[in-house]
Every structure is written in structure tokens, then in C-alpha cells.
Amino acid sequence: MAVTCENLIFGRGTFRLAADWSLPSGASLALIGPSGAGKSLFLGGLAGFDVRHGGQLRIDGADVTDAAPQDRPLTLMFQDHNLFPHLSAFQNVALGVDPGLRLNDAAKAEVTAALAQVELPDMSARYPSELSGGQQSRVALARALIRRRPLLLLDEPFSALGPGLRREMLALVETIRGQQNCTLIFVTHSPEDAKTADFVSFVHDGSVAKPVAAQALFDDPPATLQEYL
Amino acid sequence: MKTTLSFAVALLGSVAAHAQDKPELIVYTYDSFVSDWGPGPGVEAAFEENCGCDLKLIAVGDGAGILSRLKLEGGRTDADVVLGLDTNLTADAAASGLIAPHGITGAFDMPIAWDDPNFLPYDWGYFAFVYDETKVADVPSSFEELITSDLEIVIQDPRSSTPGLGLLMWVEAAYGADAARIWEGLSPKIATVTKGWDEAYGMFLEGEVDMVLSYTTSPSYHIIAEEDLSKKAAAFDEGHYMQVEVAGMVEGSDQPELAKSFLEFMISDGFQSIIPTTNWMYPVVQPEGGLPDAFAKPVADDKALLIPANEASGIRDAALAEWIRVLSK
Amino acid sequence: MLACLALLVFGSLIAVISRADWPIALGPGDWAAVRFTLLQSVISALLSVVLAIPVARALSRRQFFGRGFLMVALGAPFILPVIVAVFGLLAIWGRSGLFSDVLGLVGLGRVDIYGFPGVVLAHVFFNLPLATRLILQGWVSIPAEHFRLSAQLGFSAWDEFRCLEIPMLRQVIPGALVLVFILCMTSFATVLALGGGPKATSVELAIYAALRFDFDLGRAAVLALVQVILSGGAAILLLSAGRPVDLGQGLGGARRVWRQGGRGIDSFVICTAALFLLMPMGAIVLRGVGGLVGILDVRLMEALWMSLQITALSTLLAVGGAIGIASLAARSSRGWLIEVTSTMVLVVSPFVLGTGLFIIINPWLDPFAMALPVTAVVNAALSLPFCVRVLVPALQQVERNYGRLGTSLGLSGWDRTRLMLWPALRRPLGFATGLSAALSMGDLGVIALFAPVDGATLPLLMYRLMGAYQMDAAAGVALVLVAVSFGLFAAFDRGGQLGRHL
DSSP: OOEEEEEEEEEETTEEEEEEEEEOTTOEEEEEOOTTSSHHHHHHHHTTOSEEEEEEEEETTEEOTTOOGGGSSEEEEOSSOOSOTTSOHHHHHHTTTOTTOOOOHHHHHHHHHHHHHTTOTTOTTOOGGGSOHHHHHHHHHHHHHHHTOSEEEESSTTTTSOHHHHHHHHHHHHHHHHHHTOEEEEEOSOHHHHHTSSEEEEEETTEEOOOEEHHHHHHSOOHHHHHHO | OHHHHHHHHHHHTHHHHHHHHSOEEEEEEOHHHHSTTSSHHHHHHHHHHHHOSEEEEEEOSSHHHHHHHHHHHGGGOOOSEEEEEEHHHHHHHHHTTOEEOOOOOOOOOSSSOOOOSSOEEEEEEEEEEEEETTTOOSOOSSHHHHHHSOOOEEEEOTTTOHHHHHHHHHHHHHHGGGHHHHHHHHGGGEEEEESSHHHHHHHHHTTSOSEEEEETTHHHHHHHHHOOOOEEEEOOTTOEEEEEEEEEEETTOSOHHHHHHHHHHHTSHHHHTTSHHHHOSEESSOOTTOOOGGGOOOSOGGGEEOOOHHHHHHHHHHHHHHHHHHHTO | OHHHHHHHHHHHHHHHHHHSOSSOOOOHHHHHHHHHHHHHHHHHHHHHHHHHHHHHHHHHHOOOTTHHHHHHHHHHHHHSOHHHHHHHHHHHHSTTSHHHHHHHHTTOOOOOOTTHHHHHHHHHHHHHHHHHHHHHHHHHHSOHHHHHHHHHTTOOHHHHIIIIIHHHHHHHHHHHHHHHHHHHHTOOHHHHHHOBTTTBOOHHHHHHHHHHTSOOHHHHHHHHHHHHHHHHHHHHHHHHHOOOOOTTOOOOOOOOOOSOOOHHHHHHHHHHHHHHHHHHHHHHHHHHHHHHHHHOSHHHHHHHHHHHHHHHHHHHHHHHHHHHHHHHHHHSSOTHHHHHHHHHHHHSOHHHHHHHHHHHHTTTSOTTTTHHHHHHHHHHHHHHHHHHHHHHHHHHHHHHHHHHHHHHTTOOHHHHIIIIIHHHHHHHHHHHHHHHHHHHHHOOSHHHHHOOTTOOOHHHHHHHHHHTTOHHHHHHHHHHHHHHHHHHHHHHHHHHHSSOOO
């Protein structure tokens, strides 16, 4: 199992969010649910930013319950502010190799290759303000690519893009997932996007429901989900 | 000064090093004494000619500021001599224990006798209100007349300035118990109270006020230095308070011999002849060439007012409190 | 860092209390000082803020040639050395100044600037721009849509004022009033130069006089306590009035005005305010150029060197301390830290700190030999709250926006500082450093208390020259002082804006 939540409880203020399930390695999981239900809190908790009030978290068999955010085998893409505006596209990606930007020639070649793979081969010297929204997302994805973490978390990083561009990005994510065989958990508001995932979890009433196969869930949604949809 | 010295050392090498070998005599005095047109430059040159020393005249504000400064610095002071106190402050200064007896005797050409063991006089004069006769038509001849006039005056703060303190004692000597009434009358006439004499006199010269508290000898300056006959000192019927400016040796000075020789020089002709036309006061010893005509005395000796030093101290504190009370209304 | 500041503040306070004459009794002169302090502060604050309302309103409505320049000029009095500004004001409003000459031409008497009117005039000169900036921020914060709506509904000027502008003013004005009140209450150099005698003495000046003129430590300590009580009360007022101040904030351009009319009044208001602010500054430059030749001597160089030493040390202390306190305050939810530091420094005025330090140092060392470090420390303590206020929002913003990204990428320690914090802080840090340096350069406060006999800072040299009525030389020094102060501010401020930032 890639991601195992054992009686996990995350909290922000007085709000509590529970999860108790596992997700198989290499699978993709869509989190859907009303605003404020705790989808972002869950990803923040998995990434080690939000406070844990109990339970255990294992990723690829390793207990990372108390690991620092940077030591967890995952990459989290935020809703916004995924790039440092004062660093070039190349530097932003290079942070994924070395947070001090100390790169040898091989590493530099690796960064260039990652930018080429997200179809931004000539943009490495540009700064985020000189890139379109889609191009900025590609830079962030290139960094995720280069970090090679087995778990990728997306907290709606493409929500500011148009529907076409968003699907393009999700397709790119799928390609990366295919290459690196990583597990994916993403937040979405669109049932269409959710249907592309292997599993779906409905987040409501203070808990992240056990993931169920996407097809089965949307064919026969429970009452609460139906209401939301 | 230290920066200048080190700069000079780097620049001039051995010359400066030689200069530093000389003993240093540090004299605290008031601002106008050391200014380019004051007695300072002449006195310094004349004394250094023979003493084989470096005389440093340091201005620390107006006269009364010298004593405060000395008290503030206490036993740590670098000063060897203080020059510029007057008889209203000598008792206080002596009581502070910071002044050493001078052990010098001399005969002085003043309307009063001198026997202070701690201080020696170097000049004297009468306080007076100075005006420009082209601008002021009705010149008051007493405090009472000044009060009823429509003139604006500038005076100095008695806490920081010896002329300011002199005026306080003048009113006290002339009116005694009635002094508060005089101050109440003067209060609306006072444009401002400055911290020092320079500032007040400057304001007068710029035409910002009609009269300034200064000396009967101030017009002498305008006559001799500027050939300007328009400045006059108003003669007051109450008489004029005297100021006797004095100097003393600082207790614990590291140059007691040099300090004493400076005081001896101070009452000699080399110093005394410089005083009239630089400090614009009467010398305590008649210079060999006599006094210029412009120094003709406007105040008869029997109109001279002076509260003896040993009484001045006690009177000063009460008068000052009264002055603050009246003027802060 | 905070502990050092607390030690400085409370150490001085305890020293002051220990030396105060018991039982505490105020003489008539002291009461007069309290009355004068309160009265001139109240009048100055009222005048500054009330006059600032039409100016801010006109500026918010009108776009005109030179508006940008005027906005910069509005910031100038804040870093203009007080003694220089006083000099400029005297050149215009003094008895032999321009205004008196004009009055003389039409046969009227001369104006009397010394004492109460002069102190109030100078304080309005300093604080009118500050109040204008604060109120202008209020005007800018009213959404443009509201004005569009009021235009559509055919509001008259009065309707608009009543419905949109009065509610905003009600929020902004109490804070502005209290802030100006406090600044006037602790002002020293203005009262030193323009006040005079017991009639126009503030508590700060009385502390100075007690120490310098009377050498009366006990009375100085009593007066220092009085000042602590006064400013403590004012600080409580400030905390309850809410704080409107954010000096680093931009003020934007003028909004569009739909309703016609009022242009004449606005033009008049803007021109009058501009003349009031710019004429003294112009006078400083004009007279200064003439006075420059006479003063290029070793005295000026020494004073410049001493000022630069103090400025370097105090800026280093202030900015270093501010970074420490700001990172502490920004990282945790301890927003009260900022309030505490600002309030602490407000309650102990420069002269309370100075008196305390004097009492502490005096038994051990020559306080006059310590003039340089003492002045630097006091100056640093005074500009520290400003620096903290400028740095905290920047730090909070970078942590909020990029903190998690940085952490998830493993940016920590030196790399985090170098790649994330420094780019975000460079601009506000440049502003804070420039501000702190300019304030320290132009300060004539405790140095007047501790000044060594044979040395002076530039402001003190200038004050002494004015005291000796060498106005031309003073004008020359004024120009040098202004050039250095503004130069330091501009250099650091621009320096902070170089390159890309976060």
C-alpha cells in the first residue's frame, strides 16, 4: 500500500478531520466535497504542514507520521504561489534538485531536460511574471518531475486556468505518473475530473471517506454525494 | 579634536609629534570668548609665546554653563582653569570643592575691593539695556519706565547665562522684596529668553527686538569696530548692576603650575590690554596705553550695584524660583 | 533582542526612579512645563489634522503636473532634521523672515515666532504632511465604485461627504490625532530652538535644563517621571484609538471625479499647502548655498565624521534589532510584540532614556566620553519601532505566501535566508535602513545632553552656530546636513529596490 492513514486526525483551529484507509501504490485518488470540508487541510496534513491530533501515516511502508515536510516522500502543489517570482524558471526547477541552488553540470542538464519534457525548452531564463498561467504550471510540474517523489499531491494548482488548459495539465500529470509510477492525490470540484481518477473520496462531515472506485461511485452515488453533486 | 590630532600626526609626522610633547593647559570658557573676534585668539598667542605649552580654550556655552559643566564632569574633568564665571556664581563654585585657591595677590582698578581666595577677576562692566537710537525714540530711564513703554526686549536665561543671572540680581538689588512686581511688569515685554548672550545680541542686531540685555560697554564696540554711533545703553535711575568676570584653578588639575602662571598672565598687561576691544569690558588693570575714549564710564561709581558673592548664592536660588514662577504664568 | 531593549528601557526607568527627589513635588515652573507641553501638543495635533483634511481631499481628487513631486515632498519633513527645518521656518516666519518683510511692506507689524506660536507652527509644519498622508490613505481606501455610485445617484458634494467621507474620517482621524499629539509631546529640538524661557518650556526641555543648567539630577529624575506618566497616558490613548499608520504604504494616483466644481478650492488648498511646505525648504537651499563657502573647515568635517559614526552604529543596532524582533513577531502569532516594543519606546522619551543612562553611567565612567555610543543606542531605540513596523508585514507576507513552498522544498537555514527571506526583505529593509539612518543623522536630542566640549554632531554644530547667531554658517551646515540625510535615505531606499525581489 502506498498511502496508509491509520486513525489519522488533522486539525485547524477547532475543526477536526479524520481519515482511516489505504490507497494502493501507483493509484490516483480524487478528493471531492463542499468548500471548507477540509480537502486542503487533508493535503496539508499529509505534507506535514497542518497539525496532527492523532493516528499514523505511512507512505510506501515507511512511517512518516512525525517526519518534517521536506523529508516526506511527496510533492505538494499549492493552489497558488508555486513559483518564486524573483527566480527564473530554471532556478525554480533547480530548487527541486538542491534547495541551495548548487548544481553540477549533470544536475543542470537534468533541469533542462525536465523543462523540455513539460514543453518549455526555451523558457528557462524567463521569470514567472513573463510566463502565462499554463506555462507557470508547467514549470511547477517540471520541478515535481525532477524531485521524483513517489506521492504527488495537487491542491487545485490549475484552478485558475481555463477548462481546456486544466485538462491539458491533468493529462501532463497523467503522463508523468505513467513514467514515474507515482501515486496521485488531487483535490477537484469537477466531477468530470474526478471520473478520470482510479478512486474517489468524498470529504464531508469531518472525515475523508474511504476511497471507492470512481466508476462505481458515480454510477450509484450515496445520498450525501448526490446532494452535493 | 582627537580626530584632528591623529589626522595631523599622519600628515605632519614629526612636527605634530613635537607639538604633542608640550604640556596642555585646558581652559573652559564661554562661547564669545573664543570666537574669532573675541579675546581668545590674542590671549592664546600671547600666552603660548612664553609658556612653552599648548593653551586650549574650550567653549562650553554661556558663563553659567561653565559651572554646570564642571559640576557635571566632577572630579573627572580635563579642565585646568575655568574662566568666565562671575561673582554671582563664585560662592557656589567654591562650595562645590572643585576650585583650588590661587594664592595670588594683586591690586585691581574696580569700584569694589577684591579678596576672594579662589577666584581672580579679569574684567568687569555694568549690565544695561542696549538700543538703537535711530529706532527707539522714548528711551526708558528705569525699570518702571520700561514696563510702561511699548518696547520689546530680549533677555537671557539666568540658569545658563551670566547676563541673565546678572539681570535677576540687578532687579533683586534694586527692588528687593518688590522684585516680583517688576518681573510681572517686564514679562509681557520679553519677546523671548535665550540661552546665551550671543543669541540675544544677534537677535537685537537683526532688528528682531528693540532692546537687549547687554553691557554699558556694548556701544563702545559699535563705535570702535564699526564706527556706528547709533547703539546706546539706556541709563537707569535705579543704578546698574556690576558684573565682575573671574577665573579660577580647578582642584586636582594635572598642570597646577601652568594654571597658576596663566592666572598671573591674566592680570598682566599682555592679557588686560586685549580685553577692552575684544571682550568689550573694562580691564581690571589699566592698560599701559589707557582706555579708548569710547569707554568713558556712563555710570557713576556710587550708582554701581553688586550683591556680595557670599550673599549672592542664597539670594539667587530664591530669586530664580520666583523668576520661574512669574515668567511661566 | 527584546530583552536588551527591555533592559535599556526599564534599567533607565529604575535609575530615574532611584534618583528622583522624594516626595515628588512639582514647582510652579514644572507645572507650567506640563501645561505648555499638553497645550501645544493638543493645539498642534488639532491644527495639523484639521488642516490636513482639505489637503488630503484635494490630493485624492486632483491629478496635476508635479503631483508626484508633491507626494515625495510630503514625506520629506519626516526625515528633515528638525533643527534644519526650524532654520527654514525662521527664514520664512521669523521676525526678519520673508513673511514679516511682506507684512512690513503693507504696513503691518512683524510676526512673533518665538514661544508658543513658533512651536505650534513648527509642529504643524512637521505633522501636517504626516496627517495628510494618513488621511489620504483613508480616502484612497474608499472604493472607487462608491464614488461612481454616488455620481450616478446624483449626490451633491455634501451628500457625498456625509455618506462616504465622514465615516472614513471618523475611523482615521482619532489615530492620526493621537499620533501627532505624541510626536509633539516628545519633540525636543523644536522647543529648544523656538521655545524660550519658563513660558515656553516643555517637560523634555525642563529635563534638559535641570541637568545641563542646574546639575540637579533629582529634579531631572522627577521631571523624567512626569514625562513617563504623560507619554504613558498618551500611549494608552494611542492603543485605544487604533493605529492608522503605515508609512511604507503607497498612496496611488488621484481618483476620477465625476461631479464638476470645487476645482478652484482644491487648487487653492493644494497651492497653499505646497507653499507652506516648500518655502522653508527652498529657503534652506538658497541660504545654504551662500553659506557653504564659509564653513568648509575642519569643524564641519569633524562634525560630519562624528554624525556618520553615530548614524552607522545606531542604524546597525536599530535594523539588526528590528530584524530580530520582526522575525520573532512574524513567525509566531505574537503580534503584540510589535505593540509592546513601540509602546515601550513611546513611554520613555529620548530624554528619559538619556537621563537614566546618565545616572547609570555617571558613577563609573565619564558620560561625556560615552556620548557617541549613548547617542547611538538612544537613536536606535527610537527608530526601532518604525523598522519593526516596516519589516513585519513583509516577513508575514513571504511566510504566508511562500513559507510552505520553501519548507516543502527543504529550504532551510542559510539557503532560506538567502533565496527566500532576503529577496522579500530587501526592499522594506532598504526603506527601514534609510529611514533609521536619516533620523539618526538629523537627530538633535540626547547628544545635546551628552555633547563633549570639543566635538559635535552636524545638528549640534548647526544649533551652536545658530546660538552664536552665525546664521550664514548655520545655513551652510544645514544644507550639508540635509544633503547627507536625504542622500543616506535615498541610497538605502534605492539600494533595496535594485534587482528582483519577492
